[in-house]
Amino acid sequence: MDSAELLNLLGNENRRRILRLLARKPCYVTEISEYLGVSPKAVIDHLRKLEEAGLIESRVDDQRRKYYFISQNLRLEVSVSPYGFGMKSAYPASQSLDVGSTCRHLKIEFNTDDASELADLAAELNTLEQLENELSMAQRWVQGRLADVMERLSDELGTDDTRLYADLLGTLADGPKTVDELTRRTEAPNPVVREALSELAERGIVGKDGGQWRLRD
C-alpha cells in the first residue's frame, strides 16, 4: 500500500478508532458500532475501505458471525520541514536482516537469542519497546540536524530552490556524476538540473571533468 492511500485511510477519526479497537481484539460489526456510537451502516463502510486496502481481514466464527481483525503489519513515517515533505510507508523488515552489518552509521546492542519462556518473552518485549523509543528519538535528532544543515545551505546559496541545490551537492559529495545520473537521483527535470549546475559552476562550487560533474575543493 502506498503512503498516500494509507494517509487517506488514517485521515478519518472513526477509522483510526476502529483500528485501535481491533488492535486490542477481533470484533463483530455490532461491537464496533456500539463502541464508536456510529451506525452499523457507517461502520461497514469504513471496514470495507480498510479491507480493500488490505489492512484488515474478516472471518466467520462457529456461529457464522463475521468478525474483523488487523491482518497487516506496517509503518508510516511522515516528515514536514521548510525544506522537505516526505512520507514513507513500509512493511516490517525480515527478522533475518542483519541490521549490524547493513548499517554504516548505526549499531544496535540487542541480544537476539530466541526467547522461549514467558518471562524471557516479556523481557524481550520490554527491550524492543525501549529500542523503538530510542530509534524514534534518534530520528528526531537527525531531523533537527537535517533542518539545520538545510538552513545553513540556504544561507550560503541564497537560492529559492535550496532542496534541489542541496540534493545536487549531497549527491556530488558521494563522488563525480554525469548529468543523467544527477537527473535520476534528484528526480528533477533535466533542463532544471543543467541550469542549477551552471549556476553552481559560475560560483566556483562545482566543475566539469570529462563528462562528469564534481565538487570543487
Add this chain to the structure above:
Amino acid sequence: MDSAELLNLLGNENRRRILRLLARKPCYVTEISEYLGVSPKAVIDHLRKLEEAGLIESRVDDQRRKYYFISQNLRLEVSVSPYGFGMKSAYPASQSLDVGSTCRHLKIEFNTDDASELADLAAELNTLEQLENELSMAQRWVQGRLADVMERLSDELGTDDTRLYADLLGTLADGPKTVDELTRRTEAPNPVVREALSELAERGIVGKDGGQWRLRD
C-alpha cells in the same frame, strides 16, 4: 500539534500537494492554485487549515503580495499491527541531545564536527540522509520482531487481550510493581488489571510478594 490533528490534515491529497510544493519554495495563492488545478477559493481554505494548525505561515512581500511557507519541523510515525495501533508526532530533538549517552541499545557513529564549507555541508547532508534511512530500516526490523514476540506471547497465553497481558509482563520484567503502578503503566482500568493478574497468578506466571507483583522464575 497532536497526531490525530496532523493525520486529519494530511488525510487530504490536495493539502499534501500544497505541502510538497511549499517544501520546494514559498508560494503565492495564485501559484498554488495553478499548480494544483484547484480554485483559489479551495486553496485558501486548505491554507487556512494548515495555518491554524501552525504548519505553515504567511508573509507579505515588497509588492504587498501574501506568500506562504512551511514554518514547522515535525515528524509523524504510525504503526499498525494485529497487536497495536500507535501514532506519535514530535518536533525534532535538540541538537545538543547526546544520543550516544541517552540510548541504552543504540549507538550512532556520526562525526558531529560543525561543517562550514559548502562541500562539508553537502557531505553532512548526505550522511544524515543515510542515517535517516538506516534508522527507518532498524525501526522496521524492531516492528517485525515486536510482532513476532507478540504472536508467541499470544500463543503461550491463549487470551484475546494479548496487548494487556504483554504490557503487564513487560512491565514486570523491569522489576516488581504494585497494582497501582501496573495500572498507571498499562493505562488499563484497575479492575481489569486485577483480573488479569489473578489469571496470570493462577497459571503460576506471576506471584505477589508483600504489596508487589513479580514474575515467577
